[in-house]
Structure formats: structure tokens, C-alpha cells
Amino acid sequence: MSHPLANSYMEGSCFPTFLTLFFQQKMILFPNAKINLGLNVLYKRPDGFHALQSCFYPVGWADVLEITEAESYKFTSTGIEIPGDPSNNLCTKAYDLLKKDFDIPAVHIHLHKIVPIGAGLGGGSADGAFTLKGLNDLFGLGLSIKKLQTYAEQLGSDCPFFIENKPVWVTGRGEVFEPVELDLSGKYIVLANPGIHISTAEAYGAITPQEPTRNTKKELEGDIAHWKAFVKNDFEEPIAKKYVAIQNLKEYMYQKGAVYASMTGSGSTVFGIFDEKPLGLSFEKEIMTWEGTL
Ligand SMILES: C[C@@](CO)(OP(=O)(O)O)[C@H](O)COP(=O)(O)OP(=O)(O)OC[C@H]1O[C@@H](n2ccc(N)nc2=O)[C@H](O)[C@@H]1O
């Protein structure tokens, strides 16, 4: 069964082709976040990246990305302020990558940023990957999934995942995928971000890589009731030690009845998975939250 978020951009989000005869070509996409279910950092590779193991799972917290054919290239954004120069935005980098190989028209990319940044949610990576998918579709480039993943790899380690955007077991530096027998459909998820921006490079620098003692994929494919004891994120301990808000959010999720709670990626977002929508959740006002079914 395909995951409901897979290729969501295809479903009613672009204007029908016949309209493009009269209007500028335009497409609206919704780059969504991911969470990491378990995250083992095994060792540092000779290329400087770390070998990891994790289940990447798409969630519905999403940005809004609009790509419109234009006279000259332009990137604009609204919503959460994105640090860094717009020319380094992953949407622009994705456009530049394809422009190098294909004679595509100029576009205006507008990003409405909703997903917290430096949050372990892969939001920037999703924007880059969805830009590749959007341009491929808008200009009929005919790129295969594999080819799009190869382009995405050049943007960042998390990017290839967002091409297919379905739950997978991930190895390598984040670009090698295997199926995972895991069905969380119908479970309820609550995501809470305490507003702490964590740099991914710094987070990798803060941990001591180690081979896992248990088979995390097997644990994830088993009973979710056992995840609390056996499914760990290697970034969580060192990062939560530094930021007590993360530990507090995790404890709060369990107090409210989560079957499993964890920090995602390199932090700082914490998620709780519940059998049903929890009642009476209340967060401090600086905490950004999203909830919905998986
Ligand atoms: C930790 C994870 C887990 O899913 O997610 P986030 O917390 O960022 O969402 C990812 O590995 C983040 O991937 P991504 O954010 O794409 O990282 P990149 O841009 O490729 O790399 C940023 C920096 O992180 C380090 N890095 C990244 C990936 C990896 N497998 N090993 C690394 O050591 C490197 O120092 C690199 O220079």
C-alpha cells in the first residue's frame, strides 16, 4: 500500500495542463516533515559523514511551496524566517542542480515556511526534494525516482528519502533504503518543538558513534509496546542533557499516555505516538506543535 503522503504533490495540487496554455505554468506542493523511529549512529566514515540506521517516517507537518514560471529566477519566503542567504536555500540549490543539466525556464519559487528549522524534522531537505519533484513534473523532464534520488543526494543526506516519501529503513549516510514492515496507520502523533535550533553538524560532533547491541529494525517490526525499552535515538541523551526542555517534553508525552516518545533526528523536536488523540494537552506558548494521525 502506498503511504498517503507519497507523491502528494500529484494529487490535485497542480493546475491541469490545458490551463497552462493560457496561464503561466504553476505548481503548489506541500513538503512535509519526517520523524526518525530509532536512530543509531555507527561510525564516522572516511568521507566525514556518519553511517547510520533509522526508520524515516513521513508526518503531515508541512510547508507550502509554489513554483511559477517567470522571466527571471527569484526565491522568496514568508512564515518562519530561514537563517542564511536565500541563494543557499535548498530550493534554489535544487533549481540550480537541474538547470545545469536541463534547459528549463526561469521560475519564481515562493516558500511559506511552517515546519520548525534545525528541528530534526528534515524540513529544509523536504523543500529541496519537493523542488526537484516539482520541476521534474512541471517541465516534463521524465526523471525516474532513482535519478531524482541521485540529484537529491547532492543536496543533503536526508533529501533522497523525500522523493518517495514513504516509511523506509534507512542506512548509508541516509540514502540507502529497504522496506520496513511497520504500519502505524490510525495511531495519533503529537510533535512538540521547544524552539531550540540544533545544528546537525554540531550534533554529530557531540556523540560517540557505536555499533548497536540490538536489531532496531526487528524491534520496530515487533510490538510497539516494547519500543520504549529498546528503540533509541543516539542523539537524544547528549542533546537532552544540554536542553532540559527536551527531556521534559518527552516525560510529558508519556504522562499523557504515549505508547512511545522520543526526540527526532538531531533534535530538538520531540514526538509522542498515542493509540488515540490525547485529551487536555497543554504546552508553553513558545512551543510549536502539530498533531494528527499517522
Ligand atoms: C540527523 C539526521 C537524521 O535523519 O536528520 P536531522 O536531524 O538533520 O533532521 C540526518 O542524518 C541529517 O541529514 P542532513 O540534515 O541532510 O545532513 P547534511 O546536510 O547532509 O549534512 C550536514 C552535516 O551533518 C553531518 N552528517 C550528516 C549526515 C550523516 N549521515 N553524517 C554526518 O556526519 C556532517 O557533518 C554534515 O556536514
Ligand SMILES: Nc1ncnc2c1ncn2[C@@H]1O[C@H](COP(=O)(O)OP(=O)(O)O)[C@@H](O)[C@H]1O
Ligand atoms: N528551505 C529551507 N528550510 C529550512 N532550512 C533551510 C532551507 N534551506 C536551507 N536551509 C538551511 O538548513 C538548516 C537546517 O535545515 P532543517 O531541514 O530545518 O534542519 P533539520 O534537518 O534539523 O530539521 C537551516 O539552518 C538553514 O540554514
